Amino acid sequence: MELTALDDHLVDHDVDGYLIDADSTDPNQRYLSGFDAPDPFLTCYTPDGLAVLVSGLEYSRAVTESRADTVKRPTDYDRRRLLSEYGPTEATHRINSAFLADCGVDSVFVPDRFPLSTADGLREQGHTVSVDTDDVLMDIRAVKHADEIDHIRAAQRANETAMAAAESLLAAASIDNDRRLSHEGKPLTSERVKHEIEATLLEDGYGLDSTIVAGGAQAADPHDRGSGPLQADEAIIIDIFPQDKTTGYHADMTRTFCVGEPSETISEWYALTERALDAALGAVEAGASGADVHAAACEVYEDAGLPTFRTDPSTETGFIHTTGHGVGLAIHEQPRLGTEGGELEAGQIITVEPGLYDPDVGGVRIEDIIVVTEAGYENLTDYPRDVVVD
Amino acid sequence: MELTALDDHLVDHDVDGYLIDADSTDPNQRYLSGFDAPDPFLTCYTPDGLAVLVSGLEYSRAVTESRADTVKRPTDYDRRRLLSEYGPTEATHRINSAFLADCGVDSVFVPDRFPLSTADGLREQGHTVSVDTDDVLMDIRAVKHADEIDHIRAAQRANETAMAAAESLLAAASIDNDRRLSHEGKPLTSERVKHEIEATLLEDGYGLDSTIVAGGAQAADPHDRGSGPLQADEAIIIDIFPQDKTTGYHADMTRTFCVGEPSETISEWYALTERALDAALGAVEAGASGADVHAAACEVYEDAGLPTFRTDPSTETGFIHTTGHGVGLAIHEQPRLGTEGGELEAGQIITVEPGLYDPDVGGVRIEDIIVVTEAGYENLTDYPRDVVVD
Incomplete structure (x- = not known):
């Protein structure tokens, strides 16, 4: 998938990646991930490749059906320990942060309707999360x-x-x-x-x-x-x-x-x-x-x-x-x-x-x-x- | 609509209101607003009443069909002036903020998947926006x-x-x-x-x-x-x-x-x-x-x-x-x-x-x-x- 316009946009704004947290009824998610899943999952695009973080249940299907170069699931990030140490909400935030680190990403652009909880959780973990007010994916999809x-x-x-x-x-x-x-x-x-x-x-x-x-x-x-x-x-x-x-x-x-x-x-x-x-x-x-x-x-x-x-x-x-x-x-x-x-x-x-x-x-x-x-x-x-x- | 549990929750956390920004496929939105609309709209609940902010196109239907005590539309908040002065994104944020002020609300709880752009925009306008991590509406709906x-x-x-x-x-x-x-x-x-x-x-x-x-x-x-x-x-x-x-x-x-x-x-x-x-x-x-x-x-x-x-x-x-x-x-x-x-x-x-x-x-x-x-x-x-x- 060639996304030169997205690469340029990220470079122009000095942002490392583009992040989506949505199920695949969201057109941006479906377009970027190429994956049809009923529950929300994370898709992280960088000029180096595309990665998704999906539930264990969707893992094998994501490997075969999605457009991602890398498919990750929560158990790849020590989920059990994080759950017992921090409880479900912060564990999710820490897993998301570890996934972004794996993608080599500190700062991300997100769509305007990106979920607040995910954004605030990533910010607590030290990431910069900004709404892409230009909505570059909308123009690319057109x-x-x-x-x-x-x-x-x-x-x-x-x-x-x-x-x-x-x-x-x-x-x-x-x-x-x-x-x-x-x-x-x-x-x-x-x-x-x-x-x-x-x-x-x-x-x-x-x-x-x-x-x-x-x-x-x-x-x-x-x-x-x-x-x-x-x-x-x-x-x-x-x-x-x-x-x-x-x-x-x-x-x-x-x-x-x-x-x-x-x-x-x-x-x-x-x-x-x-x-x-x-x-x-x-x-x-x-x-x-x-x-x-x-x-x-x-x-x-x-x-x-x-x-x-x-x-x-x-x-x-x-x-x-x-x-x-x-x-x-x-x-x-x-x-x-x-x-x-x-x-x-x-x-x-x-x-x-x-x-x-x-x-x-x-x-x-x-x-x-x-x-x-x-x-x-x-x-x-x-x-x-x-x-x-x- | 009796929502004593929501009233108590807001009082316990010293938060003025509960805010939703979603279309009515979102179960919390449908439940609270009682309104079936295909595009996202704002619903603000306070112990004093329920208000919705909908597009001009949906206004009359919202008056007759929604559960809201108060129905507002962007033109009620000087939309044209705000648009020319601040452009579409900040105009929307200022209209949302004026709507909350109308509801007598400074601080709001929101669901975990509340849109980031709306939240950050309200924060810029001086509101406190926090994710309701207890998800009280989920328990109420049960x-x-x-x-x-x-x-x-x-x-x-x-x-x-x-x-x-x-x-x-x-x-x-x-x-x-x-x-x-x-x-x-x-x-x-x-x-x-x-x-x-x-x-x-x-x-x-x-x-x-x-x-x-x-x-x-x-x-x-x-x-x-x-x-x-x-x-x-x-x-x-x-x-x-x-x-x-x-x-x-x-x-x-x-x-x-x-x-x-x-x-x-x-x-x-x-x-x-x-x-x-x-x-x-x-x-x-x-x-x-x-x-x-x-x-x-x-x-x-x-x-x-x-x-x-x-x-x-x-x-x-x-x-x-x-x-x-x-x-x-x-x-x-x-x-x-x-x-x-x-x-x-x-x-x-x-x-x-x-x-x-x-x-x-x-x-x-x-x-x-x-x-x-x-x-x-x-x-x-x-x-x-x-x-x-x-």
Whole structure:
């Protein structure tokens, strides 16, 4: 694993190593250690190599599965004597300190959410522990290696299968006299569609914390996951962001559907949002900034006379979020496509997801996931954009 | 919410408040705030009341859904000025400090994995931040309220439905000439059985990070989740620990099955493990210790001449784990049923799960989940213990 940027960062700040104490749901831990473990463990990176300190139970698995050059366990550091002499808390601190000494490390950078107890314990043992406020690992993780791109591409294929299952369910729905959707004699709810999505992903080895299936006024709140019966003629936002249970990598895609007849406003909003998406995609290339891409989407909406956060920071309708975000081991990571978005680099994987919202109209969002390239981008998304389901 | 034990703890240590900075997957955060949010937020408890500091996006939901007496957001603390004057990191620290001042708090206890950046930032602003090494919230959480017991009881019902689905799948399997199990013409694998379990739980609104379906030598490693084709005549351990997606509470149960003819050793081990389970259950009551319950299980195995961690701490066969653990918002919490397990209290919910392991034989484990009562226990588990599936 080549981490020149991390080496340089440590040298620049005169710090010996980078230390993580987390389980592998933490993206930095998973990335650096390459180890998938349910309980927290220590990973110490120095320009000379990578070492992990894991429980005895995880030792042999860490030897074969982790990226570490050196695997240590508490019994390597006289655990029993330390326990009886100092009790469990200080024994742990002394074991951690001995592990760092083994790595040749006095001072360490740590992520901002590094556990206080571990930090204070190491400080008591004479180590210098500082938060890496630049969050260099976040920037390193943003640019994907070829195998990471493959993992995300695979996740996006599973995502499309799930989206197709959801769309088929909408297409199979019938419309009752109150313009409510029903399926197999029962009201078709957001929950039922979400279940279809989750079950499809599960079958392919993917999990998700949540999914958005939100219709009508619910879709006008980008944070509402949606619940209850779905209506015909309303815009229904479906936003799916699954995680591969094996690799840990995510995909992310949104489509907006309508069963029946969309209102004129929804149809206009949909056409505008497609144009905003295409404009934003057209602005993507290595060297452009996240702010440029966001501006391209905003301009389409602003030219149509609709509010954005750029024209009115307090607006609650219109385009009320940023244009996109990085995707990887975390579902939201660097880079960000907003007013403060910095320079894009080839190999970054980002979503592009303009949308419009108003409780009186509903919500419309279209989201693709792409890889930034030198010349532009490669779109990892292979799913139609049609709004009307039939 | 009555938290007399927390009030007393703060007074005893002359600390003004208890502070958490975590999202609600953190059991302490979920417990104290009563709020389910995907991003980290601050919860400050004092004997005078509970306050949360959440993002503007979560504000209105926190007002209606959290347990807090006071809900604050960064804009309440002059966020825009602080941002331009100090930049994002120090602005956050100053907002956090102003929030604590609002709560009338100078000094705080925090959990051991409290984020270092928040702690150091508050210290720079003049606050005293110390890790609560006694972990008082862990002890408080161990004794369940009536509604928590109801949540776990409901999760255990869903768990039994999933176990029944898995057992039915085993019962429907046929045995080929190599004594391999097959189902609908394909080899029956651990993965297929896990899928059946997960799909059943999903239907009921439950999620799980993982499930154990491990046969043969795999079952001899309590940490092996199991993979690949299942064999007849071998012991198959199924350990399911689902979490209710709405309430956050877990259940936990293990059964061991055999399709075909178990070996004599497996049958003996199963009978012994049932006796160890009954002995351990018989030792449970308020006032007994976790060590007593563990001893009761160990004695059954030791009397039969099998090794335990008590007789041989380095053994890799026999009874090689503790007898059980608390279950709640975390799948593993207080109390612990091991050699150092302290006094049990009425209202604690624990697993009792003796087992035997040897790669040459396989693994056998039976696990029930129970509530400790003054007179003994109430068993929340309603599932047969039969080993042979037919």
